[in-house]
Amino acid sequence: MIIPFIESIYNHSSLRQNDFDYHKLKDDIQHFSIEPQIYALLNKKACLDDTPAFFVHFLKKGSETAFIQNLFLKSQMEKVLCRFEDQQIETIPLKGVYFSETYFGHLAARSTSDIDLLIRKKDLKKIDNILKLSGFTLESDGPKNHFHCSYIKHLPGSEIPLQVEIHWDILKENTSSFDINTFWESSIPISPNRYIKHLSHQHTFYLMVLHAWRHNLDSLRHFLDILQVTEFLENQLNVADLYSQAKKDGTLKRVQRTLNITKQLFDKCSLTHAYAVNNNYGKWWEYKKIRDRNYRSLKVYLDWVDFVWFGRDQHFHIKKRKASFQ
Template identity: 40%
Template sequence: MSMNFLHYLYNAKAALPDREEYYNGLLLEKDFLAYGAQIYSLLNQQEMLDSTPMFFQKVIKEKFKESYFQNLFIKNQMKMILKIFEDNSINVIPLKGVFFGEKYFGHLGARPTSDIDLLIKPHDLNKAMKCVKILGFLVEEEPIKDHFHCSFSKTLPGSEIPLTVELHWDLLQEKTSAFKVEEFWVEAKGVEPYHHVKRLSNYHTFYMICLHGWRHNMDSLKYYLDIIQMIYKVGDRLDYERLIEDASRHKTLKRMTRTLTIVYQECPFLEELKPFPYKRSSRYLKYDEKKRQGVKNYQRYVDFIDYQFLSYDTARHKLFEVVRWVKTK
């Protein structure tokens, strides 16, 4: 049901349901409620909020307020990090998070954020680590071999959940592609009033968001919302031909086409917003089937194998992932 609601949000031809039991059902879905802030913001922006029952509006508005105050705190923390990076001449690109939410969803509270993801240059890693530790992010997670980021956390007064900063020097695991993150830096734009803080281009933001969704096997509504919202906002400025050419060169083509095929399969109305002519064969588990109990185990197994081991463009990359997975089990 939660995936079905996206059709009403983005399909201009669809009228919102008027049955109260429909909205009651949505509020009972944990995954839907977790992203109530985005639902509220999108309904409000499109002047559709008043077409929903008052009890539904009240619940998702509370989620929006929670998201706003949490994001406000995280944004202030991020500004402190960006300032110390600026003072130490560390080039940095914020990934996802509050910058992404404000630009593509239109409001600080519109997209819940729980941590801070930053892309830096590999040679700046040690300097960046020292900077975040100065700001109190002292709890360092055990590094993962061949991974592309490290994490630092600090406890917050009155909260059981610490705030985490992830320092990325790449966007994909080593030895699984020919991807070069330097290409993203080349097209990144400066952010006022900084000299060392940059923002990814729309194109590379979309590329990154698709890779992020693939890495989590599109197992949450938020990955669909991020990709769909970018298609909705950026539209014709997204160059799918370039995306496929770059993904072929980077050896990320299966990951990219798998992700976008799943999104377009679940949300066929996207073809009217921006057609995607590079879809793969449609054999993936639908989102609601992934979330629903009772789906046959072999279907989940096939989906897992396809995602975990067959999403790589070369036999060498597939073999590396199989060996890595076995070693971690």
Template identity: 40%
Template sequence: MSTEMVKLIYDQNTVLPQDDKFYQRALQFIEEDGISSQVFFLLKQQGRLSQTPSFFQDRLKESYDKGLFQNLLIKNQTDEILKVFEGKGIEVIALKGVYFAERYFGHIGARATSDIDLLIPFKELDQSIESIKSLGFTVEEEMIPGHFHCSFSKKLPGSTMPLVVELHWSIVKHNTSQFNINDLWGQALQVGHSKYIKELSSTHLFYMICLHGWRHNLESMKYFLDIIQLIHTLGKEIDYDDLLKLAASHKTVRRLKRTLSIVYEQFPHLSDVKRLPFEVKTTRWEYRRVNGLKQYVDFFDYQFLSYDTFKHSIIELHYWFWPSKYDLETQIGVEQQGAPLFKMYLSLYKKRITSMVKVFLPH
């Protein structure tokens, strides 16, 4: 249903449905996907929001207002952080977040966000952490083994949820790629008159957003919206040939092609906006697929066949069979956490086998 709504938004020649039941179902999926702000603002920007039922408008407006208030708080905090980084001479790039909403969706409230993601050079990590803590982000979260970021948070007045700042030094796991973050830093652009605050080039921003969507297997329509909106706003600035060459050097071509194939497959109108330089790959991906055999086929394709080299696939397979203690605890459930490691692995395998048996055996 979210897919149908997004298709209607980007095909302005289509008359919006008049059936209230359509909008009742759409609201459920829109809210589950966390895209109320995008749908509200894009329809309003097009002058088509008034063509929808009042209950639909009111619910979207309520979510939009909450998201706008939260984004204003986050923007204030982000501005403070960037000011400190500029003063200390720390290079920094804001990833996604409030600036992304302003520039690519048209308004600070047009895309709700919940945290602050910053890209920094790894050599500046200690100084960056010190700077973040000086601004009150003193609650340090446990570092995820093998990942490429660390997180700090603090409580904000008027907000029930703590605000999290994630400091990234990369955007892809290095043991399953040959990703070189210096390629992105080398073409980063200065923001305004600042010397150290930078932004990704258009092609690299799109690259990052696609890889982010792949990492979540496009499980929510919000990942589609980010990619679609960039294609519509930056189409001519994104160089697909350069992007594929970069991905080839980073060993992320399959991830990129899989992601773009799924997006173009679900939203064929994108070929009229910007044609892909390769044939769209037919995938087994389905939006909101119910549990079943296809779910496992897609999982296998995503989890193990998204890598450019056999070595990287084997590494990912190894991590799936023998996940780190951190990943193990997140997969088995709270009730088993703290048990001996051997028992936690048994719980994981039992959970996986039980899930597969339900698929293959008749009910």
């Protein structure tokens, strides 16, 4: 039910109330916690009045909750970024509230639970000192070959601590030839800052595709992120250039698998036409497995094997497997 509904929004089709069961849509949207995204899309395309009042109320409530949470996270993030700017630490906010504002058009259009920041690895010690002086503690520095660490800060009156994830890369070492410097080279300062920057649009799309791949597209949130950046960029998105860079980076299979699955699921969405590739990557992926966590099938098992064992460019995958047996 939810897939044709989202396709209708992106295809600018009319949403006649009799075309959809809005109670089932509500269940689907609640399952994936995408109330803010759907509300923002309908509002932007002036389609809210085409849906039942109870449905609009449900979406609006979720959007208001996201707004309060995101507003708080934005204020906390800006305090951290101000300290980083003062110490001349280059930083790029990843996903989060900036992504929501830029690509969905509003702070409340996509809920966020933590703060993700990309930094230069050489600045890790400086950042550790700044965050600890600001009341954060190091929660986890991850495995040896990992690419991020987490800091938390307990807040008065809240059972859930504020979390800041510090990234110095976006992929594990020795699983690709990806060079994070390409992201830095095309990044642009966020005025009036000099050291706080944002990714280029092309690299933002690349990031969201790789992020979706890492989670094996386990939520409609990933699909909406990919579709929304595609629509936002219109003719500016160059998928051929993305595939060319991914081939150089050793991430081509991950990128093509992710976009293939997106195209398979949203096959009637005009935005996915640009993703087409001549392979069957992701052919066993099923929507049912993310809508029903208890769903099991042969295809679910085959997809898991395909994702874990064959989901990377082969020479890097073999290299990683050999290293794991040493």
